Amino acid sequence: SETLVVDVMTINPATVTENSSIEEAAELMLDEKVTHLPVVSEDDKILGIVTAWDISKAVALKYNKLDEIMTRDVITTLPQDSIESAARKMRKHNISSLPVVNDQGRVLGLITTDHLSTLIAKDK
Amino acid sequence: SETLVVDVMTINPATVTENSSIEEAAELMLDEKVTHLPVVSEDDKILGIVTAWDISKAVALKYNKLDEIMTRDVITTLPQDSIESAARKMRKHNISSLPVVNDQGRVLGLITTDHLSTLIAKDK
Numbered sequence: 001s002e003t004l005v006v007d008v009m010t011i012n013p014a015t016v017t018e019n020s021s022i023e024e025a026a027e028l029m030l031d032e033k034v035t036h037l038p039v040v041s042e043d044d045k046i047l048g049i050v051t052a053w054d055i056s057k058a059v060a061l062k063y064n065k066l067d068e069i070m071t072r073d074v075i076t077t078l079p080q081d082s083i084e085s086a087a088r089k090m091r092k093h094n095i096s097s098l099p100v101v102n103d104q105g106r107v108l109g110l111i112t113t114d115h116l117s118t119l120i121a122k123d124k
Numbered sequence: 125s126e127t128l129v130v131d132v133m134t135i136n137p138a139t140v141t142e143n144s145s146i147e148e149a150a151e152l153m154l155d156e157k158v159t160h161l162p163v164v165s166e167d168d169k170i171l172g173i174v175t176a177w178d179i180s181k182a183v184a185l186k187y188n189k190l191d192e193i194m195t196r197d198v199i200t201t202l203p204q205d206s207i208e209s210a211a212r213k214m215r216k217h218n219i220s221s222l223p224v225v226n227d228q229g230r231v232l233g234l235i236t237t238d239h240l241s242t243l244i245a246k247d248k
């Protein structure tokens with residue numbers, strides 16, 4: 001039977017708020033050893049995403065505020081979606097992760113290309 | 125038949141040298157839309173790797189030189205290795221890419237978890 005996003009996602013991923021600084025986002029990525037942080041509202045609804053690539057962009061272009069580097073039009077997936085549809089979405093948009101949300105937009109998890117690559121590691 | 129690293133890797137990936145600055149590495153990642161840059165010698169031999177996560181670490185810990193953030197004990201793979209062995213190496217070390225080298229350590233390509241996730245996208 002099919003493998004779903006909920007079967008492989010990270011539950012309760014580390015997140016930041018819109019008021020976080022770039023340094024705080026960088027420190028959280030370092031501490032949690034992650035490269036993607038959903039940006040959420042007070043009640044955990046998805047507002048955007050910031051990644052290690054965005055922090056690298058801040059260094060290259062000398063931006064100072066998280067607001068200037070976060071991506072607001074976030075591509076997300078549902079827990080019950082198949083991993084193939086998640087993989088297709090990530091390939092289509094050249095992104096390495098998708099926040100997993102419920103139908104009210106509340107962040108439940110995070111799925112990344114690392115998770116999917118791990119499935120290939122187990123295949124044989 | 126088996127899918128090999130050479131079948132999916134990026135050929136001639138963007139690279140930096142040990143004398144590159146953190147800003148130059150960040151600019152190259154932005155321009156090429158990548159998150160991993162092998163660090164190479166004058167004759168293209170692998171010396172290390174620097175990633176968007178390392179640049180994020182530089183922001184968090186206030187490091188200024190590429191030398192202070194690059195990883196020197198690089199885990200690599202050969203073109204003729206299977207994608208499953210590449211996926212297992214990346215999972216084992218919690219890394220998202222492997223420089224592809226020949227047996228003299230010359231950089232031929234780069235394989236990432238994005239490449240492997242793309243294979244899941246095509247499966248169905």
Ligand SMILES: C[S@@+](CC[C@H](N)C(=O)[O-])C[C@H]1O[C@@H](n2cnc3c(N)ncnc32)[C@H](O)[C@@H]1O
Pocket residue numbers: 049050051052053054070071073074075076093094095096097098099157158159
């Ligand atoms: C075009 S990708 C290339 C690098 C790498 N694949 C990555 O995902 O970081 C980098 C950009 O994609 C954005 N991004 C990452 N995940 C996203 C998602 N789920 N929805 C929308 N944008 C996303 C980041 O904010 C960053 O600006």
Ligand SMILES: C[S@@+](CC[C@H](N)C(=O)[O-])C[C@H]1O[C@@H](n2cnc3c(N)ncnc32)[C@H](O)[C@@H]1O
Pocket residue numbers: 033034035173174175176177178194195197198199200217218219220221222223
């Ligand atoms: C522990 S990983 C966690 C984040 C993410 N998975 C990544 O690969 O960037 C981050 C560290 O792995 C290192 N790294 C990435 N690819 C590597 C490789 N092929 N060999 C050795 N270290 C590597 C980076 O230099 C960085 O310091």
